[in-house]
Amino acid sequence: MHRPGRHFLQIPGPTNVPDRVLRAIAQPTMDHRSADFAALAYDVLAGIKTIFKTRGPVVIFPASGTGAWEAALVNTLSPGDRVLTFETGEFARLWAELAKRLGLDVEVVNTDWRQGVDPELVEGVLRADSERTIRAVMVVHNETSTGVTSRIPEIRKAIDAAGHPALLLVDAVSSLASVDLRHDDWGIDVTLTGSQKGLMLPPGLSFNAISDKAINASQTSQLPKSYWAWGPMLTMNAAGFFPYTPATNLLYGLREAIQILHEEGLEQVFARHRRHAAATRAAVRAWGLDIVCRREDEYSPVLTGVTMPDGHDADAFRTVASERYNMSLGAGLGRLKGKAFRIGHLGDFNDLMLAGTLSGVEMSLAVAGVPFRRGGVQAALELLASR
Numbered sequence: 001m002h003r004p005g006r007h008f009l010q011i012p013g014p015t016n017v018p019d020r021v022l023r024a025i026a027q028p029t030m031d032h033r034s035a036d037f038a039a040l041a042y043d044v045l046a047g048i049k050t051i052f053k054t055r056g057p058v059v060i061f062p063a064s065g066t067g068a069w070e071a072a073l074v075n076t077l078s079p080g081d082r083v084l085t086f087e088t089g090e091f092a093r094l095w096a097e098l099a100k101r102l103g104l105d106v107e108v109v110n111t112d113w114r115q116g117v118d119p120e121l122v123e124g125v126l127r128a129d130s131e132r133t134i135r136a137v138m139v140v141h142n143e144t145s146t147g148v149t150s151r152i153p154e155i156r157k158a159i160d161a162a163g164h165p166a167l168l169l170v171d172a173v174s175s176l177a178s179v180d181l182r183h184d185d186w187g188i189d190v191t192l193t194g195s196q197k198g199l200m201l202p203p204g205l206s207f208n209a210i211s212d213k214a215i216n217a218s219q220t221s222q223l224p225k226s227y228w229a230w231g232p233m234l235t236m237n238a239a240g241f242f243p244y245t246p247a248t249n250l251l252y253g254l255r256e257a258i259q260i261l262h263e264e265g266l267e268q269v270f271a272r273h274r275r276h277a278a279a280t281r282a283a284v285r286a287w288g289l290d291i292v293c294r295r296e297d298e299y300s301p302v303l304t305g306v307t308m309p310d311g312h313d314a315d316a317f318r319t320v321a322s323e324r325y326n327m328s329l330g331a332g333l334g335r336l337k338g339k340a341f342r343i344g345h346l347g348d349f350n351d352l353m354l355a356g357t358l359s360g361v362e363m364s365l366a367v368a369g370v371p372f373r374r375g376g377v378q379a380a381l382e383l384l385a386s387r
């Protein structure tokens, strides 16, 4: 049945796709062995480096972000290699599970799912590894299940302070193009992402940005790989092609999305996300609800996780938002299922969309009978209207 007006897609990915990107994708599918395709490939392979802030190669797979997780591991590591992971939330947990299934020796440091990776802990664990058997440190930059952003530059410093040679592998699926990230300057070895969050594309592309050290590791890595192998990808990419059929139409969209990001300016994009996150937190505090993230220096610019009052089910509340206001909010994932919901404020998003989103949340709280104080929207509007 037709629902009038626009759906509010306020989950933290997939995000709203700009009309310009949709139009760019709506082209006849091309011959991926043609000179025209090579021109497109050169454009996007060069353009995407400006988003990762790297001079090194970025490989693009037709896959979801999970594929980028697997690619980062199978290209750099060997069976039985020790990797250090931090369970900051459901995405960190899933990536660690994937690593176990690949046959890696996964060391998990637990957290309360309300904070990011502790750089001091990183330094401590790496210093204690006197045999230097840990081969990689896996960090989720923006933990999408909780709304916590880990401090990658401090984590890099911690690895250096310990004088440890481990690779730094960073999941930037929900941070790239929304939160500052500098692959080269921050000394990341593999930064991975997907298309459907900050890059404002539909799902279907995944990316690995690769350092020289990661390339070197790939030359001795023994984990089995075929579809995900960087080698043939890098060789073919150098000539403007791919070893198998790329997601051609999504690459048209990617070219447009990169252009859009530079028109606004990456710094402005990051500042917009931080401002929308601050306005959202102002609303949540005024409602008298709890923000999942407990550290001010780790608040996510991309989404805000909100804890439900005891005895109230987050999914029942989200159903009200969906049925009555045609708005999708993010579910609590993993151990937060039913206990928290997530407000996505990322991608192609502006002040009035945020005002509508927060109005929808406030009205849904009332309709669902959740105890809260009125005035959250007002608090957010004051911040958005401040001079």
Ligand SMILES: *Cc1c(COP(=O)(O)O)cnc(C)c1O
Residues within 6 Å of the ligand: 013, 064, 065, 066, 067, 091, 140, 142, 143, 144, 171, 172, 173, 174, 194, 203
């Ligand atoms: C969305 C997301 C993923 C998984 O991406 P899929 O495209 O669903 O495979 C991984 N990590 C983080 C942090 C994410 O937000």
